[in-house]
Amino acid sequence: MTDALTTKPFRWPVRVYWEDTDAGGIVFYANYLKFFERARTEWLRHLGVGQQRLREEVGGMFVVTDTALRYHRPARLDDLLVVTAAITESGRASITIAQTASLQGLDGRPDTLLCEGSIRIGWVDAADLRPQRLPPAIRLALGLT
Amino acid sequence: MTDALTTKPFRWPVRVYWEDTDAGGIVFYANYLKFFERARTEWLRHLGVGQQRLREEVGGMFVVTDTALRYHRPARLDDLLVVTAAITESGRASITIAQTASLQGLDGRPDTLLCEGSIRIGWVDAADLRPQRLPPAIRLALGLT
Amino acid sequence: MTDALTTKPFRWPVRVYWEDTDAGGIVFYANYLKFFERARTEWLRHLGVGQQRLREEVGGMFVVTDTALRYHRPARLDDLLVVTAAITESGRASITIAQTASLQGLDGRPDTLLCEGSIRIGWVDAADLRPQRLPPAIRLALGLT
Amino acid sequence: MTDALTTKPFRWPVRVYWEDTDAGGIVFYANYLKFFERARTEWLRHLGVGQQRLREEVGGMFVVTDTALRYHRPARLDDLLVVTAAITESGRASITIAQTASLQGLDGRPDTLLCEGSIRIGWVDAADLRPQRLPPAIRLALGLT
Numbered sequence: 001m002t003d004a005l006t007t008k009p010f011r012w013p014v015r016v017y018w019e020d021t022d023a024g025g026i027v028f029y030a031n032y033l034k035f036f037e038r039a040r041t042e043w044l045r046h047l048g049v050g051q052q053r054l055r056e057e058v059g060g061m062f063v064v065t066d067t068a069l070r071y072h073r074p075a076r077l078d079d080l081l082v083v084t085a086a087i088t089e090s091g092r093a094s095i096t097i098a099q100t101a102s103l104q105g106l107d108g109r110p111d112t113l114l115c116e117g118s119i120r121i122g123w124v125d126a127a128d129l130r131p132q133r134l135p136p137a138i139r140l141a142l143g144l145t
Numbered sequence: 146m147t148d149a150l151t152t153k154p155f156r157w158p159v160r161v162y163w164e165d166t167d168a169g170g171i172v173f174y175a176n177y178l179k180f181f182e183r184a185r186t187e188w189l190r191h192l193g194v195g196q197q198r199l200r201e202e203v204g205g206m207f208v209v210t211d212t213a214l215r216y217h218r219p220a221r222l223d224d225l226l227v228v229t230a231a232i233t234e235s236g237r238a239s240i241t242i243a244q245t246a247s248l249q250g251l252d253g254r255p256d257t258l259l260c261e262g263s264i265r266i267g268w269v270d271a272a273d274l275r276p277q278r279l280p281p282a283i284r285l286a287l288g289l290t
Numbered sequence: 291m292t293d294a295l296t297t298k299p300f301r302w303p304v305r306v307y308w309e310d311t312d313a314g315g316i317v318f319y320a321n322y323l324k325f326f327e328r329a330r331t332e333w334l335r336h337l338g339v340g341q342q343r344l345r346e347e348v349g350g351m352f353v354v355t356d357t358a359l360r361y362h363r364p365a366r367l368d369d370l371l372v373v374t375a376a377i378t379e380s381g382r383a384s385i386t387i388a389q390t391a392s393l394q395g396l397d398g399r400p401d402t403l404l405c406e407g408s409i410r411i412g413w414v415d416a417a418d419l420r421p422q423r424l425p426p427a428i429r430l431a432l433g434l435t
Numbered sequence: 436m437t438d439a440l441t442t443k444p445f446r447w448p449v450r451v452y453w454e455d456t457d458a459g460g461i462v463f464y465a466n467y468l469k470f471f472e473r474a475r476t477e478w479l480r481h482l483g484v485g486q487q488r489l490r491e492e493v494g495g496m497f498v499v500t501d502t503a504l505r506y507h508r509p510a511r512l513d514d515l516l517v518v519t520a521a522i523t524e525s526g527r528a529s530i531t532i533a534q535t536a537s538l539q540g541l542d543g544r545p546d547t548l549l550c551e552g553s554i555r556i557g558w559v560d561a562a563d564l565r566p567q568r569l570p571p572a573i574r575l576a577l578g579l580t
Binding site: 179190223 | 488
């Protein structure tokens with residue numbers, strides 16, 4: 001039986017542009033939250049979960065409730081990163097996703113971990129932002145039983 | 146007679162933080178649009194125009210329709226800038242605002258112009274984003290006859 | 291004979307994520323400058339021009355000196371945009387690039403223009419930011435004679 | 436005896452602009468890291484620690500090594516926030532700072548906590564980004580013994 005907690009992490013490439021860097025010559029640390037979200041969004045899309053559509057049809061949306069990031073090494077302009085996403089926990093109204101950003105290894109060399117973190121997202125009513133149970137369609141798409 | 150086209154430009158201080166810089170060691174050029182908007186927002190607030198409130202009460206909002214910026218000199222981390230805003234044109238549904246960002250001169254020395262531009266904003270219905278005539282309350286606050 | 295001024299524009303896909311939107315429910319206008327730069331960077335990379343490498347090897351970099359954008363229609367969360375870049379003018383130390391962002395047409399329908407603009411970039415010494423003549427390697431890569 | 440661990444948190448006002456919001460109508464969660472950094476920077480400046488100057492004179496800079504944020508309630512356009520910063524731990528090459536962002540209470544009412552977190556920053560050589568002992572001038576300014 002396959003389920004979300006045992007499958008391989010989803011992988012998404014992210015290129016570093018000028019907009020991502022700061023005067024330290026490296027990627028501004030807050031931007032890893034953006035990279036992580038792009039990967040989560042593409043992972044959801046890959047599983048058939050369109051956020052804009054869900055908001056229009058179900059009136060709900062994901063909000064981030066907790067983030068915890070650890071920065072190991074810096075990324076620089078033009079670097080090609082690989083960002084992963086994998087569910088580590090799920091509740092009635094929220095899921096927790098483990099994410100990493102690594103420098104893609106060239107010529108068969110392994111990737112180099114740059115940043116890793118944990119993001120907890122909750123499902124809320126789009127109008128009043130109150131927590132709601134995850135819609136069955138999302139639970140199904142995510143492989144949550 | 147006082148009117149918007151003859152009064153002194155509004156001035157607003159903006160400090161440069163890490164978030165504003167890029168790997169060139171200078172302020173990322175797109176961020177001057179943010180600095181300009183902060184000054185426009187504070188200038189509107191100063192004139193009694195609250196955008197969030199207007200959206201709730203009148204159902205309209207400003208959208209930017211044209212921007213033109215020229216970059217003269219770079220700003221760097223920790224620099225203290227002065228951003229100005231002054232109306233240069235107004236129509237039924239839009240106004241054009243001249244803006245500058247300068248490095249604040251210390252000890253009585255003059256400011257140094259870093260970036261100047263022109264921003265055209267239109268008033269739209271918040272729901273369908275269609276152009277609307279500027280509400281009388283805004284015309285009055287801006288000194289437009 | 292092919293040259294930069296006659297070839298088709300370079301095209302680069304850009305997906306709209308949460309980070310790109312604002313409380314108006316649409317893409318924040320300043321972010322089109324980021325989208326345009328991603329396309330310029332990928333276009334340069336496609337032509338063999340790596341900016342980080344050039345900075346290390348030649349000690350120079352591009353800086354943006356002028357931007358002019360016109361916003362036609364808004365983009366929204368999850369939209370897939372196509373961003374183009376094509377040289378329209380070139381001088382000794384600068385080039386001007388025409389750019390557009392369009393909503394990608396589905397099922398063979400045409401793209402819908404959302405934003406168009408003109409970006410002038412100059413080549414400068416990375417240390418003192420003074421204008422420099424465009425290096426021959428870049429002129430060659432860009433098809434400038 | 437006064438020291439950094441017992442003094443009141445530093446407070447810094449942050450206004451919410453369009454640039455800070457997302458299509459959910461609220462402040463984009465990654466931007467609290469920016470708000471927190473603005474407050475840390477102003478707190479350091481208040482203590483006499485100028486980051487740009489330190490980088491030029493000492494060749495070192497702070498880098499963020501860990502962030503952990505919890506989001507309690509959303510902030511919206513035009514909200515006036517109060518951001519705090521206070522040291523909770525210090526080591527040879529790093530310090531940990533507890534930070535909060537709250538909606539400023541009007542008319543004497545208490546502030547409402549929106550987001551709280553912990554940021555660990557390390558002192559590194561600006562050239563190779565290797566960890567360095569905190570310079571005595573910084574330890575002194577921060578009240579670390």
